[in-house]
Amino acid sequence: MTRQDDERPTGSLLLDDQLCFALYAAQRAVTAAYRPLLDELGLTYPQYLVLLVLWERGETTVKELAAALRLDYGTVSPLLKRLEAAGLVRRERSARDERSVLVTVTGRGEELRERAARVPGALLTTTGVGAAEVVRLREELWRLAERAEAASRRR
Template sequence: MLGHVNALLLDNQVCFAVHAAARAMDGVYRRELAELGLTYPQYLVMLVLWERDQVTVKELGAALRLDSGTLSPLLKRLEAAGFVRRERSASDERSVLVRLTEQGTELRQAATRVPGRILEATGLELSEVLELSGTLTRMTRSLTQAVS
């Protein structure tokens, strides 16, 4: 562990390193996604839908770790843009399904270039990014459990 003298240095804070990296990553994503007409949170929604084609709002919230208050405005904007359609589930009126429209499905092709551009912008090799992603996923899981 860090000695008590160095423990409070900004450059020794993992939280700051993660925060600074996230802000820098946001900037690159903002530039890349502007061409698609998406924000980063909207892109995450689309990623889930490109994987699954149709999900409930509840499933989407769980996958993205977002509450319905955050998710609803995102979905409204994606629906207004013509990328998704929301409808009540026929089997459960309390459940709202989110589906891709044809335009949303077509957007996937244009989005295929984004991961490569992001990888290039990181300055890291694919193996390094995959390792970092795994480490961050484990850290997130541990931190989530620590506050539960």
């Protein structure tokens, strides 16, 4: 029961008319599509995101990692603790600044990178989403995120 965009009332309280619900449903569905791919690696989706940042940036502070993932420190710390227990990352205090904790991928974490490189393509195959559509969706979602962040700062 889909209506045309111009028929959707802007003040509608129908669940399916809510942008936030469409985003929430899409996020849950995409995360569920990732699950079997990440299960093969022994990772949860949030752990995968942490490793993506570390593989891209190398040694990073917890603060920088949290900022990159748009998460708070308290959310990132338990993720790092589990990844460290699995032998995938190492945390240590910075010699330059005792308040700062550095996170580094271990050799075992680097080995996982090669296997993880197959995940993005496998997700596209599984979902049937083409590369051009991914680019368009990603650009639109980043624009939406920027607008929403700007709106939340104005309040």
